[in-house]
Amino acid sequence: MTDVYSLDGILVFGLPFVYTCAHFKKVPHLKNWLLSKKGGLGVFYKAAVIGTRLHGAITCIIMAFYVLFIK
Numbered sequence: 001m002t003d004v005y006s007l008d009g010i011l012v013f014g015l016p017f018v019y020t021c022a023h024f025k026k027v028p029h030l031k032n033w034l035l036s037k038k039g040g041l042g043v044f045y046k047a048a049v050i051g052t053r054l055h056g057a058i059t060c061i062i063m064a065f066y067v068l069f070i071k
Contacts, residue, residue, distance in 0.1 A: 008066075008067070008071055011063045011066060011067065012063075012067065015059055015060065015063055017047060018047045018048075018050050018051040018054070019051045019060075020051075021044050021045075021047035021048040021051055022047075022048050022050075022051025022052050023051075024044070024048060025048045025051075025052065
C-alpha cells in the first residue's frame with residue numbers, strides 16, 4: 001500500500017489522476033459537466049490544465065523507472 005503523502009504516493013496516484021483529467025477534457029459531455037472552473041470541481045479543471053502542459057510520456061517513464069528501480 002502506498003502512502004499518498006510521500007513521493008511514491010504522488011507518483012502513483014497524482015500523475016495518473018492528472019492525465020485522466022487531461023483525457024476527460026477531450027470528451028464533450030465530461031468537459032461541460034466535470035471540468036468547470038468554479039466550485040469544488042475546479043480541482044479537476046486545474047489537473048486537466050496541468051496534464052495538457054506536461055509531457056505525458058516522459059513523466060510516465062520517469063515514474064515507472066522510479067517505482068521499479070529506486071523504490
